[in-house]
Every structure is written in C-alpha cells, then in structure tokens.
Amino acid sequence: MGRRDDARWAARARPPAGTAHDTRWAGDRRGAVRCAVALLAALQLLDLAAGTAAPARSVLWAALALLLFAVLCPPRVTAGRGWLAARGLLREHRVRTDRLVSVRCVDGVSQRLVLRDAFGGRVELDPATLVANPPLWYRLAEDTRLSVASGSLTRGGAALGRLAERVDRETARAVFEVSGLD
Incomplete structure (x- = not known):
C-alpha cells in the first residue's frame, strides 16, 4: 500500500494517449449524487418529523435514492x-x-x-x-x-x-x- 499502489491505480484510471473523453461527465455525476442525497435526506427528515421513522423505511428510502442516482448518472x-x-x-x-x-x-x-x-x-x-x-x-x-x-x-x-x-x-x-x- 502507499504511493506505489496509488500510482498504479492512477495509471489504470487514465485514458490512453490520443483518447478524447466527456469533460462534463464528472460534474454531471456529482449532480446525480447530490440529487440522490438530497432526496434521501428529505425523505428521512419527513419521516422523522412525522414520527414514522423505522429501519425498514430507511432502507426503502435509500433504495429509492439509489434508483434516482442510477437514472440520473450519465454514461x-x-x-x-x-x-x-x-x-x-x-x-x-x-x-x-x-x-x-x-x-x-x-x-x-x-x-x-x-x-x-x-x-x-x-x-x-x-x-x-x-x-x-x-x-x-x-x-x-x-x-x-x-x-x-x-x-x-x-x-x-x-x-x-x-x-x-x-x-x-x-x-x-x-x-x-x-x-x-x-
């Protein structure tokens, strides 16, 4: 572990020379994460305010937030x-x-x-x-x-x-x- 492993990972993550890529992708992915987290937070807060918070409902809200992320995440x-x-x-x-x-x-x-x-x-x-x-x-x-x-x-x-x-x-x-x- 350490710098050598980090350098190997970074080399694999970099596209080959002469490759063009979508420069907006990272920002669009961050936007999808923000929307999913905002939905999860809003649903959890509504559950807490209504006094209906339960572990099963939290799992359901998390699954719904993951589904939203999957829909919004760009290729x-x-x-x-x-x-x-x-x-x-x-x-x-x-x-x-x-x-x-x-x-x-x-x-x-x-x-x-x-x-x-x-x-x-x-x-x-x-x-x-x-x-x-x-x-x-x-x-x-x-x-x-x-x-x-x-x-x-x-x-x-x-x-x-x-x-x-x-x-x-x-x-x-x-x-x-x-x-x-x-």
Missing part, C-alpha cells in the same frame, strides 16, 4: 482512433467508428444518437455530449469519413450532417463569446 463517453465507448453503471458499450453501418437520431423525451457497427456493436448517447466536447466529435467525424469511404456506412449521413452543423454552430458561438464578439 462516461470516450473515443479513440477507430472506436467510441459509453460506460454506464453496469457495463460498457463499444462501437467501431471506422466500420459504422448506421447512425440514427432518435427524437423523444430526450434526443439520442444510435451508432451501429458492422460487428454488432451498438452505442446510444446524447448528442449534446458531442456538441459540448469538440474532441469527441472530431474523433467520431474523422472515423465516420473512413466508414463512408469504405462503403460500410449506408444510413445516417443526414443525421451526421445535422449534428455537424450543430457542433459547428455551438463552437462558433463559444468562440464569439470568449472573444467578446457576441
């Missing part, structure tokens, strides 16, 4: 040359971005981008993650060009075009805000 998105991965609480989904066969944008309560590769891999992520992290978008865009050139990407060009326009628009807006030209 950790990383991308490297030829791959993109989204790691959730229980497992990681990975797709070969240089062998994509389809890209779909699914609208609904929350917009999702679904990527499928030739090997059966499937990743579903929020397009806002790519918009907020230009290095992730750059990795995906570069590898998508390879998929188009090889002829494997047959569906999804329009969805990627709309996403590219959105990334460009948001990046330009950020540059103008930083430079004071907004």
